[in-house]
Amino acid sequence: MANLTLKKVEKVYGNAFKAVHGIDLDVKDGEFMVLVGPSGCAKSTTLRMIAGLETITGGEIRIGDRVVNNLVPGERGIAMVFQNYALYPHMKVKNNLSFGLRIKRTPKGEIADGVDRVSHILEIEELLDRLPKQLSGGQAQRVAVGRALIKQPEVFLFDEPLSNLDAKLRASMRVRITDLHKQLKQSATSSTVVYVTHDQTEAMTMGDRICVMKDGRIMQVADPATLYNRPENEFVAGFIGSPEMNLIPVQLTRNGAPAVTLGGQTVTFGNELASRLAANADETVSMGVRPQHMQVVPTGTANAFTGKVSHVEFMGHEVNLYVDIAGHSFTVVVPGDHYNPSMLSDGQISLSPQEARLHFFDPKTGRNVSLI
Numbered sequence: 001m002a003n004l005t006l007k008k009v010e011k012v013y014g015n016a017f018k019a020v021h022g023i024d025l026d027v028k029d030g031e032f033m034v035l036v037g038p039s040g041c042a043k044s045t046t047l048r049m050i051a052g053l054e055t056i057t058g059g060e061i062r063i064g065d066r067v068v069n070n071l072v073p074g075e076r077g078i079a080m081v082f083q084n085y086a087l088y089p090h091m092k093v094k095n096n097l098s099f100g101l102r103i104k105r106t107p108k109g110e111i112a113d114g115v116d117r118v119s120h121i122l123e124i125e126e127l128l129d130r131l132p133k134q135l136s137g138g139q140a141q142r143v144a145v146g147r148a149l150i151k152q153p154e155v156f157l158f159d160e161p162l163s164n165l166d167a168k169l170r171a172s173m174r175v176r177i178t179d180l181h182k183q184l185k186q187s188a189t190s191s192t193v194v195y196v197t198h199d200q201t202e203a204m205t206m207g208d209r210i211c212v213m214k215d216g217r218i219m220q221v222a223d224p225a226t227l228y229n230r231p232e233n234e235f236v237a238g239f240i241g242s243p244e245m246n247l248i249p250v251q252l253t254r255n256g257a258p259a260v261t262l263g264g265q266t267v268t269f270g271n272e273l274a275s276r277l278a279a280n281a282d283e284t285v286s287m288g289v290r291p292q293h294m295q296v297v298p299t300g301t302a303n304a305f306t307g308k309v310s311h312v313e314f315m316g317h318e319v320n321l322y323v324d325i326a327g328h329s330f331t332v333v334v335p336g337d338h339y340n341p342s343m344l345s346d347g348q349i350s351l352s353p354q355e356a357r358l359h360f361f362d363p364k365t366g367r368n369v370s371l372i
Helices: 043-051 093-103 108-121 137-149 167-186 200-206 224-229 234-239
Strands: 004-012 018-027 032-036 058-063 078-081 155-159 192-197 209-214 217-222 246-253 259-262 265-268 284-289 294-297 305-314 318-325 328-335 348-353 359-361
Touching: 004 043, 018 043, 018 058, 018 217, 032 043, 032 200, 043 078, 043 155, 043 192, 078 137, 093 108, 093 137, 108 137, 137 167, 167 200, 192 200, 200 224, 209 224, 209 234, 217 224, 217 234, 234 246, 234 284, 234 359, 246 328, 265 305, 294 328, 305 328, 318 348, 328 348
Parallel strands: 032 192, 032 209, 078 155, 155 192
Antiparallel strands: 004 018, 004 058, 209 217, 246 259, 246 284, 259 265, 284 359, 294 348, 305 318, 305 348, 318 328
């Protein structure tokens, strides 16, 4: 078991393009850390630098008590699971599992024990004599995980391992991988994980902590609840959560109680919001409110925003309402058993944002000015 530390790590390519901008990250011993962000944010590049598949051009990577900057992948104590499984097509499953041990000339008895142990943990005993072409996507991914697991590395690296699976398989594999991590942790064996994904559902359901990246920079590192409830900046607020947070430019004034004006409509809030706002938060800002935190109130209710419903999506357990307010689009989520088409009066609807759940962001820096 080992911790992983990145200090001021940079990646600059030959054309002078800087992909990674001096990032700092500490992954604790036994932690499940997820790197998440949009395509092109350098999360996979960061993982490949940890693995030794990409050279770093600045900074330091440390696994346990060793600086591994100049070590080849096989000397770093890591095992990696790739997006495309990377199984050897001509080898049966048992030989795919044991390949890494065989090239290290591990004794045959240890290899056999390792194959038995890993195949039991992953419930793939009946697959050992099959070729990769005879496996389903989920089975192939379990074999790929087993090939990493059998090496008993210090750190497991996963590079978007579920992206080729259908939605149902992704959900079941999420549970398998997180359960496997718990088993390893309880048995005091290698369990430090760095997991890359662009899927925020995977990030939120799997990670002990999540590192949100954008353009080669770390925007915030925190546990899932903190990212959702206390985003440090507008990017994290908009990226985490589904449907995504409503981010609307408004005029915020603080002549006494805080008030928000949007298209001539003003809503006043109380002391709870006032106590959270930065001292200079009295200008045009970006208001953030999650779709689940907008309450539908009777049309014409005072101190609420009124707009026109442009579209309704009935999802069963919930209903998504798309509402135009002064030319700005709001998404509102209503529980399915609370929705009744009669709540819309000629397509008009009034919405009251939950004061305790509001966020305000500086339009220049993106900083959350309502976390004071």
